[in-house]
């Protein structure tokens with residue numbers, strides 16, 4: 001079930017908005033073609049498209065079934081770079097010229113085609129060159145229109161990579177390990193990050209191409225040129241009026257090529273590659289925690305837990321129009337990586353952003369003000385715009401939660417008020433606000449007599465409150481429905497005569513539909529082990545499960561094999577117990593994992609984290625790969641849970 005109504009990018013684009021209104025992260029999936037013909041001949045693809053939005057992947061638990069997913073768009077093996085760009089990226093670019101933020105990021109396993117999609121090659125340019133070229137075309141078109149007389153537009157770029165939790169400036173490689181900061185308006189900025197003003201596409205290439213050579217790439221088993229870091233290109237578009245009140249709109253776009261998740265059992269990474277891989281996987285794990293926290297509406301979103309997620313503040317749950325391109329590969333050896341990527345993508349499409357317009361107004365008559373520090377512009381030609389800019393300005397972020405400096409509060413705003421009354425659209429808006437406010441406020445404070453800032457603040461509070469109430473209502477309804485559905489499933493499953501844990505499937509989370517090719521699919525329910533056993537026990541009353549034996553002395557076999565424990569059990573029961581534990585490990589939610597013996601909150605989270613990044617456990621002993629689970633622990637864990645299972 002989705003937690004919010006979906007708003008397509010096109011819809012959002014057609015309604016110019018000054019206030020924060022929700023827009024889901026747009027999630028598209030791209031399947032790359034086979035890299036070697038032999039792979040294709042030996043085995044067919046493990047995943048295939050159904051239509052322009054849906055795809056299916058075989059169910060590893062039952063080869064006769066497939067798991068189906070629906071996204072905003074699905075691009076098959078034959079899709080071109082142009083199709084991806086025009087279908088999913090081009091529509092969000094106009095927002096930049098309207099002072100809103102945008103974000104495009106490529107996600108997926110190593111070698112699945114992220115860099116190809118984002119960067120491409122000279123013959124097949126990807127999203128980055130196409131988007132930057134289009135931005136220049138759009139600004140040129142705007143310049144040749146009437147607006148040209150009234151506005152100056154400038155574009156600037158910064159380029160960085162996050163390598164082993166360090167922010168490195170790709171335009172100026174001597175700038176190492178830059179800090180990430182947040183201003184009072186909750187805008188993320190990186191002090192001392194190089195920002196170049198670019199006046200044409202050729203200018204962009206002049207900076208971008210050599211900077212791209214600075215990216216950290218290396219040859220791995222999975223990819224000859226594997227990105228060992230997350231790369232982030234930041235393009236900023238500033239549009240400023242030449243006449244009072246010198247309105248300035250600033251739109252930022254992040255174009256992010258994430259490093260790929262890596263299963264080191266397959267990559268065979270060692271040494272520095274293994275260390276890089278650890279940093280990549282843990283930052284992607286935090287990214288998935290951020291998505292989960294947003295979906296669950298948790299009060300704390302762990303953005304601060306990694307450098308990557310700090311930069312994602314805007315893109316996920318923030319103010320940007322976001323597009324996530326999930327790259328996947330058809331080969332069977334990528335199966336579990338593909339499944340993990342698809343599950344992450346399905347969860348991400350529920351994340352709701354609130355794009356808003358970033359507008360500042362400058363008034364020459366006003367006293368100088370300090371404003372939050374932005375990225376340092378180290379460019380020599382750093383804009384005619386700045387030279388022309390009057391030295392004083394009042395920043396009026398329409399950002400939710402943006403704070404005013406104390407000085408700003410004391411400023412006389414009469415000149416601005418006069419300006420805005422000249423504009424009939426603004427006056428009309430104010431009248432509307434006033435009416436709204438009078439309706440809401442029993443005391444009926446006349447809004448038009450309040451200063452502009454107060455009016456805007458009041459309007460914002462009103463609108464935000466209304467939106468919040470709507471969202472909360474919607475969320476409550478969804479949660480109620482979810483709970484009812486879960487209860488119904490629980491009852492249904494209790495009445496099932498043969499509940500075999502091996503048949504239970506992964507309950508794929510919201511947004512994911514599971515379909516069967518051969519008849520209707522059994523309902524997927526994952527029970528905590530104790531619950532499963534309780535159900536089972538009622539059907540197997542009287543069957544002796546345990547035979548106590550004399551305790552064996554510590555033998556080699558005894559310490560390694562749970563069958564050598566002091567308790568012997570029927571082999572089939574032992575196998576069944578193991579299977580159940582494995583099922584809970586592979587598909588249990590936090591609560592269900594914590595129902596296992598010897599698994600607390602911390603261990604359960606570690607298991608979920610490992611699962612997100614590496615896929616499913618093949619056997620219970622794989623827990624050892626998680627870290628923090630010793631061989632001895634696993635033996636005791638198995639014993640305790642199988643015994644609990646049998647005793648229930």
Ligand SMILES: Nc1ncnc2c1ncn2[C@@H]1O[C@H](COP(=O)(O)OP(=O)(O)OP(=O)(O)O)[C@@H](O)[C@H]1O
Nearest residue numbers: 032033110111112113114115116223226227259260
């Ligand atoms: N759609 C595609 N068409 C043709 N070739 C592709 C496509 N997608 C990827 N490739 C090729 O697959 C190989 C791996 O792609 P790429 O380097 O983009 O993967 P990646 O996901 O960025 O990997 P990593 O995370 O390791 O950096 C490259 O040789 C690339 O040219």
